[in-house]
Amino acid sequence: MNSGRRDVQPPAGPAAVPPGLDPLAAVRRDGDPPTDVYLTGTVFLDIIFTGLDSAPVRGTESWARGMGSSPGGVANMATALARLGLRTSLAAAFGDDMYGEYCWEALEQGEGIDLALSRKIPGWHSPVTVSMAYEGERTMVSHGHEAPPPEHAFDGGHAPGCPPPTRACVAALVPGRREGWLGCAAGRGSRIFADVGWDDTGRWDPTDLADLEHCEAFLPNAEEAMRYTRTDCPRAAARKLADLVPLAVVTLGAEGAYAVDARTGESAEVPAIAVEALDPTGAGDVFVAGFVTGTLADWPLADRLSFAGLSAALSVQEFGGSLSAPGWTEIAAWWSRVRACDTAAAAGLRRQYGFLDAVLPAPDGTAGPSGAADAARPAGPAPLARAVPTIGFRRPA
Numbered sequence: 001m002n003s004g005r006r007d008v009q010p011p012a013g014p015a016a017v018p019p020g021l022d023p024l025a026a027v028r029r030d031g032d033p034p035t036d037v038y039l040t041g042t043v044f045l046d047i048i049f050t051g052l053d054s055a056p057v058r059g060t061e062s063w064a065r066g067m068g069s070s071p072g073g074v075a076n077m078a079t080a081l082a083r084l085g086l087r088t089s090l091a092a093a094f095g096d097d098m099y100g101e102y103c104w105e106a107l108e109q110g111e112g113i114d115l116a117l118s119r120k121i122p123g124w125h126s127p128v129t130v131s132m133a134y135e136g137e138r139t140m141v142s143h144g145h146e147a148p149p150p151e152h153a154f155d156g157g158h159a160p161g162c163p164p165p166t167r168a169c170v171a172a173l174v175p176g177r178r179e180g181w182l183g184c185a186a187g188r189g190s191r192i193f194a195d196v197g198w199d200d201t202g203r204w205d206p207t208d209l210a211d212l213e214h215c216e217a218f219l220p221n222a223e224e225a226m227r228y229t230r231t232d233c234p235r236a237a238a239r240k241l242a243d244l245v246p247l248a249v250v251t252l253g254a255e256g257a258y259a260v261d262a263r264t265g266e267s268a269e270v271p272a273i274a275v276e277a278l279d280p281t282g283a284g285d286v287f288v289a290g291f292v293t294g295t296l297a298d299w300p301l302a303d304r305l306s307f308a309g310l311s312a313a314l315s316v317q318e319f320g321g322s323l324s325a326p327g328w329t330e331i332a333a334w335w336s337r338v339r340a341c342d343t344a345a346a347a348g349l350r351r352q353y354g355f356l357d358a359v360l361p362a363p364d365g366t367a368g369p370s371g372a373a374d375a376a377r378p379a380g381p382a383p384l385a386r387a388v389p390t391i392g393f394r395r396p397a
Helices: 074-083 098-111 180-187 206-214 222-229 234-241 283-296 301-315 328-340 344-352 354-358
Strands: 035-050 066-073 088-095 119-121 128-134 137-143 166-173 191-196 247-251 257-261 267-270
Touching: 035 074, 035 098, 066 074, 066 098, 066 128, 074 088, 074 098, 074 166, 074 283, 088 098, 166 180, 166 206, 166 283, 180 191, 180 206, 191 206, 191 283, 206 222, 222 234, 222 247, 234 247, 234 257, 234 267, 247 283, 257 301, 267 301, 283 301, 301 328, 301 354, 328 344, 344 354
Parallel strands: 035 088, 035 128, 035 166, 088 119, 166 191
Antiparallel strands: 035 066, 128 137, 247 257, 257 267
16 A cells, blocks of 8 residues: 555444434445445635626626525535435544534534544635526526645545545536546445536537446536537447446436436436426536435336436525435325325326336335335424524524
8 A cells, every 4th residue: 555545434324314214224234334425625714695697797786685505515415315324424624613613513413424534734725606686597606725634645645545445426527637546446346426517618528528437327417428529429429338338317407317228228307397497506516416326226227217316306496505405205205295286287297107106115114115115204304404694693691
């Protein structure tokens, strides 16, 4: 083992699972890793403005009708995974300011995310993003400084070491930058799911995504997929990406999502759910979390796409990225409304989402046909935390 690499020690015990349904109950076995999903990245403090009629205009003052604050960045994905019942481990840097303290507490205590591999850095201030939502889109302004690399950083400070054995890892690829920890994790049997950010260089060169060799699934949006494959059709792009990775998933925005499984030759396409979006921040992360959940649970490809789309659709109806993610209570409430609705649209949704009957517990609280137990759910589950206008209120004496 070279001096620039170290193994991350496994947590002392399994990461906490929030009360609710365990989607992996039917596939868990003795000897499984204590962690379901590992991820690493930058945590931001997100400040979100909604209710803007248009983009801010230079030289004027715009007033937003809504505002929320929540952990952001990689916290979006970590929270979405944890709220779906996956045992989630996050390795990230946190500032020792009020923002960092708030984000740490919200993720560890509020969401049950294992932060044993994370660290607090004295004198380093938390990165901040201001997100403005309008006309179904959002514009973001961010500020922050690179965190000091951890001692014995694996590869340039992007990960603190080779992760302990986990079922899966989620990575955000950066064009042209190799992430050495991915190969280590894949070699230990972790299934790697990756998306990618916008290529500011304009190269859009597939060779810049060399880490796809370690990945099981790649989940870009339509524009990214078409640029990397030099195609003008997202479905054709997905088919070309399937030459590089076993499972290519392309999100199509309001049209839904399309996927190609290179191992079986199967393809699937599902429509999006039409909702009135309050804030689309983090919807892509929630989509990936839903798809990871369905994949680890061994659901059929079309059901995984549908579940991912449903998770994202529920998230855009709330403020913020991380704290907008739905849990099983919200998913069950949506399904109950769909089953009770007597319209042609609801009938179509019942056909598409009929698999939820085998996942969600029966109305009397017993396990569904899949055997996914719901015994951990308390009689009256606490509502999920949502983004708040400000942080740091003093508790009443």
